[in-house]
Amino acid sequence: MANVLKGKKIVLGITGSIAAYKACYIIRGLIKRGAEVQVVITPAGKEFITPITLSALTSKPVISEFFAQRDGTWNSHVDLGLWADAMLIAPATASTIGKMANGIADNMLITTYLSAKAPVFVAPAMDLDMFAHPSTQQNLEKLRSYGNHIIEPGTGELASHLVGKGRMEEPENIIRHLERYFTAQEGDLKGKTILITTGPTYEKIDPVRFIGNYSSGKMGFALADECASRGARVLLVTGPVQRTTRYPMAERRDVESAAQMYEAATSLFPQADAAILCAAVADYTPEHVADEKIKREKTGDMTLALKPTQDIAAALGRMKADSTERKVLVGFALETHNEQQNAEDKLKRKNLDFIVLNSLNDKGAGFRYDTNKVTIIDAEDRREYPLKTKDEVAVDIVDRLAEVLNQ
Numbered sequence: 001m002a003n004v005l006k007g008k009k010i011v012l013g014i015t016g017s018i019a020a021y022k023a024c025y026i027i028r029g030l031i032k033r034g035a036e037v038q039v040v041i042t043p044a045g046k047e048f049i050t051p052i053t054l055s056a057l058t059s060k061p062v063i064s065e066f067f068a069q070r071d072g073t074w075n076s077h078v079d080l081g082l083w084a085d086a087m088l089i090a091p092a093t094a095s096t097i098g099k100m101a102n103g104i105a106d107n108m109l110i111t112t113y114l115s116a117k118a119p120v121f122v123a124p125a126m127d128l129d130m131f132a133h134p135s136t137q138q139n140l141e142k143l144r145s146y147g148n149h150i151i152e153p154g155t156g157e158l159a160s161h162l163v164g165k166g167r168m169e170e171p172e173n174i175i176r177h178l179e180r181y182f183t184a185q186e187g188d189l190k191g192k193t194i195l196i197t198t199g200p201t202y203e204k205i206d207p208v209r210f211i212g213n214y215s216s217g218k219m220g221f222a223l224a225d226e227c228a229s230r231g232a233r234v235l236l237v238t239g240p241v242q243r244t245t246r247y248p249m250a251e252r253r254d255v256e257s258a259a260q261m262y263e264a265a266t267s268l269f270p271q272a273d274a275a276i277l278c279a280a281v282a283d284y285t286p287e288h289v290a291d292e293k294i295k296r297e298k299t300g301d302m303t304l305a306l307k308p309t310q311d312i313a314a315a316l317g318r319m320k321a322d323s324t325e326r327k328v329l330v331g332f333a334l335e336t337h338n339e340q341q342n343a344e345d346k347l348k349r350k351n352l353d354f355i356v357l358n359s360l361n362d363k364g365a366g367f368r369y370d371t372n373k374v375t376i377i378d379a380e381d382r383r384e385y386p387l388k389t390k391d392e393v394a395v396d397i398v399d400r401l402a403e404v405l406n407q
Helices: 018-032 051-058 077-083 094-102 108-115 128-132 134-145 171-186 218-229 258-271 312-322 339-349 390-405
Strands: 009-014 036-041 086-092 120-124 154-157 163-167 193-198 233-238 251-254 274-277 284-286 306-308 328-335 354-359 374-378 382-384
Touching: 009 018, 009 077, 009 108, 018 036, 018 051, 018 086, 018 171, 036 051, 036 077, 036 108, 077 108, 086 094, 086 108, 086 171, 094 108, 094 120, 094 134, 120 134, 120 171, 128 134, 128 163, 171 218, 193 218, 193 258, 218 233, 218 274, 218 390, 233 258, 251 258, 258 274, 258 312, 274 312, 274 390, 312 328, 312 339, 328 339, 328 390, 339 354, 339 374, 354 390, 374 390
Parallel strands: 009 036, 009 086, 086 120, 193 233, 193 274, 233 251, 274 328, 328 354
Antiparallel strands: 154 163, 284 306, 354 374, 374 382
């Protein structure tokens, strides 16, 4: 997955809240992703966490006062504001939020905020009644109107032992807000809309039974996150799996049957620049679905009549050919024999730009594994990749997609 925080300079503002200890986890997470962190802490913040702890984590002196010593040296809030690629205030107390909203520059943190040229992210932390108070809400709205990004607090048990909204968002989720911002600004798929289908389909036999397959959706969800991490607007159509994405999707449609997936994919494809068809869609569906559970005692031997499902890849291939706009279509082929020949045949028949071949004969590849071994085939080239995690495979596939889109 693209590491958009690598090399970024982050000013982390810490204020006087019990949640100040979570700043250590934010620092560690940012540095682990390759960011450079400079802490600016309020005098009240130092009552909750010591500067030496923060300095040890960042490998930088912590800034709190305007004047560092009595020898004329001082900390420039202007230089800090110009240095930063982003400013994050976490935790942000009601007092600090009020000062930010009204320009009360009585400490180093607020003067740095007022000097900042970079985007500012604010993670409130306070008791539920303080957060709900009209003055706090008005101040937050004022900060939003200035262009600041408010990271909404969570709901749960607070330091007061009351339960409600006001608990600072978890460090990992705060870092994701920064990742999403820089992704949207810098990714190589910025401005592109990508349709992704994933997961299995279930074809009903009766109210309790269905024809399905072993697809877990892992590969498709890894692709969705990889595309989103690189700035794409992702339209995700998923079969019945219990999975979530790390990055927000522009749209997610949960479907069950091949017919539902066909309808969703064909309706969304016109707005997409590319589609990755990763779903394991049933080739056949029962001609008739029983209204009641089929009883073995009453039915005895049974023949199940099946009919072909609608071919999603072929339909999108025709739509691609008829479109006045350039579209890229990527397919998957999971094969058990004649892998290369079958994949190349599918590539041509369905008007794909390239196809991702994986074989059930490869150990560690296919359904229900966290790894995969693929070959990417187009009309002129064939690239084989070793066994990798599905997240790493997603990077390889999206790298190839970005190449094709940017040709």
